[in-house]
Amino acid sequence: MHVGTDPQPVAGPLPWYRQLYAQVIVAIVLGALLGHYAPALAEQMKPLGDAFIKLVKMIIAPVIFLTIVTGIAGMTQLRSVGRVFAKAMAYFLCFSTLALVIGMVVAHVVQPGAGMDIDPASLDTSAVQGYVQASHEMTLTGFLLDIIPGTLVGAFVGGNILQVLFVAVLSGIALAMVGERGRPVLTLLEALTTPVFKLVHLLMKAAPVGAFGAIAFTIGRYGLESLVNLAWLVGTFYVSALLFVLVILGTVSRLCGFSILKLMRYLKAELLLVLGTSSSESALPSLMEKMEKAGCRKSVVGLVVPTGYSFNLDGTNLYMTLAALFIAQATNIELTLWQQVTLLLVAMLSSKGAAGVTGAGFITLAATLSVVPTVPVAGIALILGVDRFMSECRSITNFIGNAVATVVVARWENALDRDALARALDGGAGPLAAAPDPAAGPGDREVLAAD
Template sequence: MATADIAPAPPRRRDRTHILYLAVIVAVIAGAAFGLLAPHAALQLKPLGTGFVNLIRMMISPIIFCTIVLGVGSVRKIARVGKVGGLALGYFLVMSTVALAIGLVIGNLLHPGAGLDLTAAGKAAAAKQAASGSGSTVDFLLGVIPTSLFSALTSGAVLQTLLVALLVGFALHSIGRSGEVILAGIGHLQRLVFRILAMIMWLAPIGAFGAIAAVVGAGGWKALESLLQIMAGFYLTCFLFVFVVLGALLRVVAGVNILSLLKYLAREFLLILGTSSSESALPRLVAKMEHLGVSRTVVGLTVPTGYSFNLDGTAIYLTMASLFIADALGRPLSIGQQISLLLFMIIASKGAAGVTGAGLSTLAGGLQAHRPELVDGVGLIVGIDRFMSEARALTNFAGNAVATVLVGKWTGDFDRDRCAEVLAGRAPFDERTMLDDPHEDPAAVPPKEPALA
């Protein structure tokens, strides 16, 4: 009996992306060295970093749109969308309050800022930041509504894209089976968008080199000498928040080790460190969370919303920076004043989401509205804000990754077995397509569909 010929599966392409991220590490080190040795020339390299971040931002709206439309349009019970969104917003509010409280405790223990002098240049810088502070809550809410249905996909506004994608997803869900053709088309568009993103990522070493070189060239080490205390305190607070608070919550609720999750997202953290922007890793976070075993609906709603409302690192920064400025100006805040001012700025920070330098401008705008006599003190930290923004971005990113897993667990849309396989390295993330698509790669193992709540 003749044995039928069986065509062997095509060999899986070797993952060469590890070379890319080794190159990013080398570029960060080389950029810092170049900034110290040739600061004037390094300043001219800033457009390299800006250009790379802009390329990534170009992809954010299409990725969010495709992910949310596919997640909402294919869900069986539309009430699940409201459940996921409600849980996510409630969690974001609680964690922002926790981050604020931790910043208050550490700030009151360290008493940073005492004995520093404010120069005329510092006052000028503070006035500039106060002028660019965030607008009112009404302006923020009206800004969520795009000019047209399609302008949200070209403006780069995350919340506008989220609104349009939800409307499209609900509409496709309501028209039933005839909407499946459109959903299939959006699925193909998603694969195309992620493939373009994978191509852009090969420019990461160039972008990281230019960004780091410009930062070090502008400030050098002298900018840090008298301000290391506030920087060290801020980094320590972010570290405690991520590994103690988020780590404990992740272990108790989802049974996931925070170190394993952060290791899985190591390349994204490296990208954020090189560009000082958590937005540069948003598209990859969407893909990796879905690969980890969180349902597309939860990922599509939690990640983009978290980038506007779950700003744990920014909350800690606003807390510690306010205490730092008050101490430096010899006007320490009472506990009641601290809580009042910082709750005000936590609310204000929601309106500054997606704005470049949002942390510093929100700090200045909040002080201007609530304690105008402290605004001049913003000039004390303008020089190191760029270095502190690294920790802000890393903490915000870690907080959103943990939030996505927790919301998925609470809604029954988290596959624990799939997560264990991925974190153990037995189901590697496809860096070429960034999607679990067996048609793209026969060796790829698609994630299990989480049980519906």
């Protein structure tokens, strides 16, 4: 007599109202309506968005640490860690610079600030003093030194992604070097991965609430009417970002054998979450998990995604040069070719120095203009009212750029399961199923099937 277990019934697709992306869409629409028709009440919804983002930031450190340590510790050749990092940084530098150049070209072609004839002396700078002060306190040397935490555990309490990345890489290398003696520690960390990712799934159930609160506050505080005066600038930025994603990143994706549109569809829930919360960090844990599911090796995901969140800010860079030239045009300041090249070079450095800083887009713009005195820093007061509406587009572009970068670097490293990628992008894989990772232990595969 054969004794076995009955096959488990295969669950069908969830109804639309139980899917995260649908819930976030409804939340965004309801939040926008509340912000428009009851702005005073909508402004009071801000704690909902803030609370959700804090919940996600709470889990980011353990997700990054466990992913990187278990990924690196399972690698057979440690020199591949440096190789992955070098390839990722080369990619980031290339496309971040390209985004800066495109923003500058678009500003020259469209001329969004032409004809405004604004006297810089007439601008009210009181509202932007905090950003200007933050920009003066930000230096590249200070940023690099800040990557090293004060204590080993200090990286997990400060909320600095790069500090967690730094400690995780060193820990993973150390664990790999001790070999079998470190196996019990690796087994423990692999086992911890399952409940940590389960916690991520639980927190994501609150995403609609966070998106509702964030979008209601934005519309209620700033109002859609604030877009009217600067609609040309906002529209130019959105179209530029769309073209950057579809044309530049789309071409890169096609050369690497996948479709940018399918990737965006695959990440639709995360994209809507970023749109609703104006923060790409809100979707970081989910992005790391989904890129593993799509066939990118665990060690590559662990290195590229967190690093990209600091160094691969395509949307922010596109915004910086476009906004800087908008201010120059609005205040009737003619910039020479050398001044524009200087602006570009300074923006390349300042965008790296603001990595991980809240309100980084606005702060880096202030930092760049303070070094290039030809364009008045006071001019950022012109775009303060609509910056919140552009921050959503910045965050989405940054998010997509990092998703593409992860697949590209994994392909360069021969660490991409193309069949798993095709299944994921075509919607053929299960919600959290993933192809086995050569560098992952059994605990890693269990977590991806945990929900």
